[in-house]
Amino acid sequence: MDSIKIKEYKKGDSSLNLVTGHLKAVGTGVKYFVKPQRITLKYPEESLSLPTGYRGMIRLYKDVCIGCTLCAMVCPADAMKMATDQGKKFPTINYGRCVFCGFCVDICPVDALKETGVHDAAFSSRRELFFSPDKFNQDFDQPPVELLVKKVKAVIDEEKGIKYVPDTD
Amino acid sequence: MTDQAEELMKSGGMEIDVIPVSGELNVGPQHPGSGHLRIYVRLNGDIIEEAQVEPGYVHRAVEKLGENRNYIHLIPLVERPAILDSIHMNLGYIMAVEKILGVDVPDRAQYLRSFAAEISRIASHLYGMGILAIFIGHSTGFMWGFGDREVWVQILEALTGARITNSYVIPGGVRRDLTPTIVEMTRKAVTYMRRKIKDWENIFLNNPNVKARLQDVGIMTREQAIEWGAVGPNLRGSGVYYDVRKVEPYAAYSRLDFEIPVYKEGDGYARTLVRFEEIQQSLNILEQIIRDIPEGQILSDRFFKQIPPTRLKKWWEGQRRVVMPGYYASFRPPKGEAVTRVEAGRGELLYYVVSDGSAKPYRLRMITPSYRSIYVMQNLLKGVRYADLVSIYGSLDYFPPEADR
Amino acid sequence: MMNLLFDLRYYVLYPSFFNSVIYPGLIFTAILLLTTIWFERKAAARVQMRVGPYYASKRLGGFMQLIADAVKFVFSEVIIPEGVNPTLFALAPVLAVAMSFIPLSIIPVSVIPPSGSVFSIYFRDFYDPNIGMGVLTGLFVQYNMLLILAIESMYPVFVIFVAWVTNNRFAIVGAVRESYLSVSYDVLLIMATLSMSLEYHTLDLAKIAQSGIPGILANPVAAIVFFIAMLMGSARFPFEIAEAETELVLGAYTEYSGFLFVLTMAGSYVGNLVYALVFTDMFLWGWYPLSGFPGALLTGLKASIVVFFSVFLRAVYGRYRIDQALRGGWKYLLPLTFVSLFIGLVVGYIWIP
Ligand code: SF4
Numbered sequence: 020m021d022s023i024k025i026k027e028y029k030k031g032d033s034s035l036n037l038v039t040g041h042l043k044a045v046g047t048g049v050k051y052f053v054k055p056q057r058i059t060l061k062y063p064e065e066s067l068s069l070p071t072g073y074r075g076m077i078r079l080y081k082d083v084c085i086g087c088t089l090c091a092m093v094c095p096a097d098a099m100k101m102a103t104d105q106g107k108k109f110p111t112i113n114y115g116r117c118v119f120c121g122f123c124v125d126i127c128p129v130d131a132l133k134e135t136g137v138h139d140a141a142f143s144s145r146r147e148l149f150f151s152p153d154k155f156n157q158d159f160d161q162p163p164v165e166l167l168v169k170k171v172k173a174v175i176d177e178e179k180g181i182k183y184v185p186d187t188d
Numbered sequence: 189m190t191d192q193a194e195e196l197m198k199s200g201g202m203e204i205d206v207i208p209v210s211g212e213l214n215v216g217p218q219h220p221g222s223g224h225l226r227i228y229v230r231l232n233g234d235i236i237e238e239a240q241v242e243p244g245y246v247h248r249a250v251e252k253l254g255e256n257r258n259y260i261h262l263i264p265l266v267e268r269p270a271i272l273d274s275i276h277m278n279l280g281y282i283m284a285v286e287k288i289l290g291v292d293v294p295d296r297a298q299y300l301r302s303f304a305a306e307i308s309r310i311a312s313h314l315y316g317m318g319i320l321a322i323f324i325g326h327s328t329g330f331m332w333g334f335g336d337r338e339v340w341v342q343i344l345e346a347l348t349g350a351r352i353t354n355s356y357v358i359p360g361g362v363r364r365d366l367t368p369t370i371v372e373m374t375r376k377a378v379t380y381m382r383r384k385i386k387d388w389e390n391i392f393l394n395n396p397n398v399k400a401r402l403q404d405v406g407i408m409t410r411e412q413a414i415e416w417g418a419v420g421p422n423l424r425g426s427g428v429y430y431d432v433r434k435v436e437p438y439a440a441y442s443r444l445d446f447e448i449p450v451y452k453e454g455d456g457y458a459r460t461l462v463r464f465e466e467i468q469q470s471l472n473i474l475e476q477i478i479r480d481i482p483e484g485q486i487l488s489d490r491f492f493k494q495i496p497p498t499r500l501k502k503w504w505e506g507q508r509r510v511v512m513p514g515y516y517a518s519f520r521p522p523k524g525e526a527v528t529r530v531e532a533g534r535g536e537l538l539y540y541v542v543s544d545g546s547a548k549p550y551r552l553r554m555i556t557p558s559y560r561s562i563y564v565m566q567n568l569l570k571g572v573r574y575a576d577l578v579s580i581y582g583s584l585d586y587f588p589p590e591a592d593r
Numbered sequence: 594m595m596n597l598l599f600d601l602r603y604y605v606l607y608p609s610f611f612n613s614v615i616y617p618g619l620i621f622t623a624i625l626l627l628t629t630i631w632f633e634r635k636a637a638a639r640v641q642m643r644v645g646p647y648y649a650s651k652r653l654g655g656f657m658q659l660i661a662d663a664v665k666f667v668f669s670e671v672i673i674p675e676g677v678n679p680t681l682f683a684l685a686p687v688l689a690v691a692m693s694f695i696p697l698s699i700i701p702v703s704v705i706p707p708s709g710s711v712f713s714i715y716f717r718d719f720y721d722p723n724i725g726m727g728v729l730t731g732l733f734v735q736y737n738m739l740l741i742l743a744i745e746s747m748y749p750v751f752v753i754f755v756a757w758v759t760n761n762r763f764a765i766v767g768a769v770r771e772s773y774l775s776v777s778y779d780v781l782l783i784m785a786t787l788s789m790s791l792e793y794h795t796l797d798l799a800k801i802a803q804s805g806i807p808g809i810l811a812n813p814v815a816a817i818v819f820f821i822a823m824l825m826g827s828a829r830f831p832f833e834i835a836e837a838e839t840e841l842v843l844g845a846y847t848e849y850s851g852f853l854f855v856l857t858m859a860g861s862y863v864g865n866l867v868y869a870l871v872f873t874d875m876f877l878w879g880w881y882p883l884s885g886f887p888g889a890l891l892t893g894l895k896a897s898i899v900v901f902f903s904v905f906l907r908a909v910y911g912r913y914r915i916d917q918a919l920r921g922g923w924k925y926l927l928p929l930t931f932v933s934l935f936i937g938l939v940v941g942y943i944w945i946p
Pocket residue numbers: 077090093094095096097098099112116117118119120121122123124
């Protein structure tokens with residue numbers, strides 16, 4: 020164990036410190052007012068592309084799945100359940116329960132499940148949240164990228180914290 | 189006019205006690221300064237005579253649910269109480285499971301655990317500071333806390349695949365490896381944070397207004413802190429040198445060089461300073477980790493060997509992430525029990541897991557740092573001014589869901 | 594026809610009407626109020642890594658958001674809690690706002706030259722013997738400094754009234770805080786004003802502004818004290834103590850909703866404007882060296898900047914505790930006012946004719 024240092028801060032500012040403290044605080048405020056450091060994403064116009072490996076919504080490749088039920092067993096939220104479809108077992112998913120832990124994707128021995136990276140799907144009823152194997156077998160609709168949405172990606176910047184740069188690929 | 193109002197008017201409405209010489213106030217559960225918590229305050233003028241802290245509004249029965257789920261299913265569940273510090277919540281539990289299983293964790297995974305944990309600590313402290321700031325009315329501190337936290341959340345997202353519900357640590361290792369992109373992101377984030385901390389000091393820490401609200405408020409002496417069972421930064425703010433990372437090193441902490449900031453005063457400002465300096469120490473730790481991290485596997489050999497070779501090729505060699513062997517779906521650890529402690533963002537977090545040889549834990553006990561703050565807060569609130577309620581609450585960094593579990 | 598137009602112009606521009614209804618009274622204040630709140634939100638957002646109001650009108654920087662909010666508030670339900678007197682409950686905020694508007698018609702915002710200005714026809718009616726010119730103000734009183742402060746010091750009474758009719762514990766604690774605060778800032782305001790009046794040998798704001806010597810140079814101490822007292826008086830940060838969202842859930846205004854809530858909020862902003870106008874006249878030269886309508890605009894501009902700066906402080910400070918604010922007021926600022934009195938006496942004797 021290294022040396023123990025118990026620090027004390029200086030209490031009771033002199034009135035000079037008080038004045039400089041106030042001035043510095045207001046000065047910092049003014050500094051940011053003049054040169055703001057904004058990290059707001061203007062969402063509907065700019066859409067964030069997510070890093071590879073983002074655990075978004077999941078899709079199933081029905082032809083690959085071997086019906087081993089491991090995904091249903093590992094699912095912590097009981098979102099994934101097995102259903103029989105034409106004599107074969109396939110997973111179904113209920114997005115009302117899924118917590119996007121990605122365990123099912125990680126455990127599938129044949130990689131029949133895939134994380135899509137879509138995270139902003141909308142549903143109009145709770146029933147729609149349930150995906151039968153056939154529905155589960157499809158890609159998600161991507162938002163109309165060209166029209167309105169500008170795809171950006173977040174990069175960390177030494178000055179601004181987070182910067183959004185247009186995502187080229 | 190309602191009946192009551194008429195009654196009031198007959199007597200001129202004069203029997204309403206205009207100045208609550210003594211009276212009760214229900215701070216919470218729906219109050220902008222309470223969170224999911226009720227503080228029943230008895231006021232005498234401006235002085236709080238007694239405050240009863242009543243938690244339980246976000247109780248989720250994590251411990252009971254734990255007895256009905258497989259070990260692996262509990263990973264996302266134990267994260268939920270302190271979602272903004274989820275790596276630590278996850279880590280403590282997994283360490284307990286590993287103890288029962290008797291697995292060794294490879295070095296690289298240990299470093300990665302520390303890496304994720306320190307990022308989580310920074311994010312959690314920034315969150316706590318933001319809440320403290322808005323409690324005392326400092327909205328910039330609030331927004332900055334959350335805005336700067338975003339930087340770290342982005343790194344966690346790139347590393348683990350989720351912003352806050354990371355579920356990153358699994359028995360035997362971690363799920364994903366550090367990539368050059370993440371190393372680069374971290375370097376930049378560290379530089380950024382060091383720069384931003386100067387402005388944080390100017391506008392928040394050294395702001396005479398903030399100092400006035402925190403200094404000499406909620407003083408907890410060294411003895412009281414020990415007696416009341418304070419943990420983490422709250423304990424260290426009272427001059428007690430105690431940090432699980434030093435006392436009982438886990439993950440890679442025995443190989444990392446860092447200091448534990450300890451302040452003597454025991455007031456809200458000391459606690460805030462401790463948090464603040466811990467952020468700086470965490471930045472140092474992160475730099476050390478990305479410099480020193482050893483090469484190697486990130487999952488214990490025992491599980492690594494069970495992954496089908498085709499998958500290994502695709503995931504581990506292709507994307508630097510390990511996948512789970514089927515074993516995880518419902519493994520049965522041997523009979524046994526384990527206690528682990530980790531230093532979570534808010535303090536010592538204790539897990540006690542009992543296994544009876546089945547696929548579900550027989551008992552899961554988690555003692556969260558905020559849980560330990562309830563008593564501290566109740567004691568500190570006695571005899572302070574009403575306006576100090578929020579600054580004491582904020583300076584303890586109490587997080588109701590974490591206490592309620 | 595020409596006659597009618599002329600008559601109309603005569604009455605519209607008549608200072609008693611013009612000042613209390615158009616500028617700087619109701620209409621200007623309402624617009625400035627929205628602008629101030631917009632600025633407050635935008636400025637805080639800039640400091641706080643955000644954008645602030647934006648989507649309601651992108652080109653105007655989200656200014657229309659304020660209008661939208663106002664409309665929303667007007668049409669949202671006014672909830673009257675049980676056990677209060679509904680008449681008083683509805684009346685209280687209205688009275689408070691009405692009260693806060695009154696001083697606007699007494700503050701001189703410009704001078705009227707004998708000829709050459711649109712206001713010159715009223716020269717004689719608003720003649721100020723102290724400066725030998727007309728004064729553009731709703732009601733000219735030679736002792737307007739005192740009158741303004743006297744009326745403005747009534748405002749806290751109405752805040753307490755608001756709290757009392759809502760019969761809510763949080764509101765009452767807020768009212769108690771407001772009453773403590775009001776005593777301390779009123780003293781500071783009056784002392785600062787007094788030192789200025791000693792310095793300029795007058796109780797007439799117009800004379801101070803028209804003297805051509807900016808008060809902030811002649812007596813910086815008084816200016817500082819007045820500014821801080823203004824922040825206290827209009828519940829700006831760091832003295833937003835009586836409202837204290839996280840402690841008292843907006844204090845006196847806890848129970849208000851809908852349109853009545855807007856009124857309660859408006860009161861403190863109007864108060865801020867009143868103080869800012871006085872501050873401008875007293876310390877910032879007011880309209881000098883302009884006169885007539887341009888002079889009035891200059892005064893308004895300076896006052897707006899003062900208001901903007903005081904709302905900007907939201908982004909820098911939290912709030913003090915009530916005892917700290919009181920201690921600051923009585924222990925540190927009150928002695929400062931004695932210094933400013935002394936400066937006022939000395940400088941007034943040496944420098945100011
Ligand atoms: S992501 Fe997690 S919660 Fe969702 S279906 Fe897969 S295992 Fe279940």
